[in-house]
Structures are given as structure tokens and as C-alpha cells.
Amino acid sequence: MYTDCEVKNLDRISIGKEITMLARQIRLLRGRYLEEAGCIVGQAQFHALMYFARNEGSSEKQAAQAVGIDKTLMTRAVKKLQHMGLLTVRRDSKDARYKRVWMTDAGKREMVKVRAALAGITDTLASGLN
Numbered sequence: 077m078y079t080d081c082e083v084k085n086l087d088r089i090s091i092g093k094e095i096t097m098l099a100r101q102i103r104l105l106r107g108r109y110l111e112e113a114g115c116i117v118g119q120a121q122f123h124a125l126m127y128f129a130r131n132e133g134s135s136e137k138q139a140a141q142a143v144g145i146d147k148t149l150m151t152r153a154v155k156k157l158q159h160m161g162l163l164t165v166r167r168d169s170k171d172a173r174y175k176r177v178w179m180t181d182a183g184k185r186e187m188v189k190v191r192a193a194l195a196g197i198t199d200t201l202a203s204g205l206n
Contacts, residue, residue: 123153
């Protein structure tokens, strides 16, 4: 346990700065593992692909809200993934104003590689922890 003096000193540590540095290191690690696994998806499209793998038939707006990014960035990521042949975008059958996003067979094969890369990241991050 910490003494009162040590707790006061902890208040001076910038927790936000530490979290930012950790997040940056995890992004670098994720990029390395994705590359080593032979994934064609990059950091910019990673979260979009992950979302649509779990939520096929969702809209770009739903994905942007769930991932916590601007809809414009999500649209850009979806277009890139669509160009790569990993996603397909179709008009909603009930309301043609809306577009729905689906995984292609190539996207599903890519997700197998992505999941393998994520397992490697988890193993690396958890090594030494009990």
C-alpha cells in the first residue's frame, strides 16, 4: 500500500500522458503484428473492419458512433476496405436512403489473419503478468 505522502506524489504523475504513451506503443505493436501476419488492412481501417466483422449489415453511421470516430473518417475507411475487396456496401432493402455494410469472403479470410495477429498481441502484452 501507499503512504499518504506517496499518494500525494502520485497525483503529480500525468496519468493521461502515461495512457497516451501506452496507447501509442500498442498501436505500433498492433501494426507490426498485422504486418507479420500478412494482413492487408492497416491501422486506419482496422477498427472499421473489426466492427463490421461483428456487426454485418450495420450502417457507417452506427459504426462511427460505436468506434468513436467521425462519420467522415468511417466513410473513408469503408471506401478503402471496399476498394480492397474486404467489404461490400448495399442499399437497405427497406429504405433505400440507407446503406448497409457487409463482409465479403475476402474480408472474412482477412479476419482470420487479423484475429491471429490479435492473439499474438494479447500474448505479448500479457507475458509476465499473473
